[in-house]
Amino acid sequence: MGISFGCSASGERLVSAARDGDLEEAQALLQCNPRLAKYSTFGARNSPLHFAAMQGHNEIVTLLLEHGVDVDTRKYCGQTALMQSCRHGHWEVVQTLILYNANVNKGDYLNGLTALHFAALNGHARCLRLLVADYVPSAPSFWGPRRNLSVPDQGPDCVSEETTSLRSSLYKLINKTADGGVTGLHMASLKGHAECVHLLLDLGADVSALTFQYDTTVDMIGAGSSPLHYAACGGSIQCCQMLLARGANHLAINCNGWIPQQVAQVWGRHWLDGLLAPRSQCPVQPLGLSPFLTSPLMSIIQIARECGLGDMSILASGMDSCAVCLEKICTVAAEGCGHELCTRCALYLCSNGTSMSDPAGAVPCPLCRQGIVSFRKLPSASPIKDLTRSSALGLCTTCTVDEPEALFPSEFSCRADKRSRVLPLSPVGRSVTCTGFSTMNLPCGKYDPALATPDQAEAQETRDHHPEWSLEGGSHEEAQIPASAPAPDRATTPRSLSESALRSKSPKRGWLQDFVAWKQKHNCSSKPTSS
Known part of the structure; x- marks a missing residue:
């Protein structure tokens, strides 16, 4: 079951706002209860961050991350918001998640697919470019004539140790395999996404990576298949030309005993026979750098x-x-x-x-x-201060927080009265006071002879003859303290004892007791006698 923070109805409203892109509704809900940002639906465990990333609502994604949502939170199948945005091609959301240091190496629980696999499978080259932003330094020397990033540089023109480390990390990221040994280059080649294939080859994807036996639909191509086998199955001439230009072996045999040309024939891609034939005479043009390769x-x-x-x-x-x-x-x-x-x-x-x-x-x-x-x-770009996140538990709307002026100057407060604000915790204690509710004047009912019962009529007649028993000006049932009586010490005297002592000093009894005594004295009956 998913974990619910706060009211489930408000959480579902936030999920709907994140899915529909209603920024004002999301802001209002999070302002009332900041803990709703970590809400997840029951069963499916889809958080508002997943819905916003899937639909491409970048402003809501930013709003949720600012309220402390874990950028790498997973849904029921292990997919993160970064995987969702790469799957649907929302590069602006991917950019925001990368700025918040989303983990690009995580895989899902089903097939071990990473965000790079999802971007390559669906042909989103802009998302691929953002995923490797932390591994490609802003230096032209990083892209030399050497393409095999798995081999360290040697010789007098070798680059720095930091660049070598980045190349090694980039090679591991690009060639990370999912279940069955499938890489991002396999998926992009199968789907015919030439832009992604070109970018992955420039980033150091291995054209000789082979799959292994795994019970999936892609096993119909055969285990031990290279990206060229997958490109032949997909039928993309451009992808096959790119792979051949980067040294792919068109005579490689998979576990089914097929070369790429035979895979193309099995899947009905007859237009690839001339290009993938063992003695093909088709010229292969050299491949330049991808236009999606961005150094800065x-x-x-x-x-x-x-x-x-x-x-x-x-x-x-x-x-x-x-x-x-x-x-x-x-x-x-x-x-x-x-x-x-x-x-x-x-x-x-x-x-x-x-x-x-x-x-x-x-x-x-x-x-x-x-x-x-x-x-x-530039000097005008000042670093962001490390602001302490606000506490998840807020105060009620009538509470005020008294804080030291030395620690929290007035220029940092958004309102002068400082009401309904959740402030970061501090070792210095603060006094929290709640404003009481305003007094209410309840209307008292008046005596109506037409609606009065016989008992009420007799009591009203008695009060008319004895004004001192009237309730106007205060109830005689409450204790009346003489001016000369000393004030009791409530700090040492129990409340019940002090009240009983005060009642014993009252010079008058309640009007009800006096009325009952008067009736007993005159032997009056509450019911009228018939003549």
């Missing part, structure tokens, strides 16, 4: 994590505005041309644009079209 992406993501997206308006800051959006201040500058942009525009340029081949992986500057290899931070 790592630098701008690191700046965004450190300083945020720089959403300060130019009206509030008085600084120079970004030349692209004309709304935000400039926080980063391009290495080389030196043109200044805001962090959000630079991140969009690297995530959504196409790169140049010279220098390798550079993106064109939107102002001068010169290649940008990396970005540097």
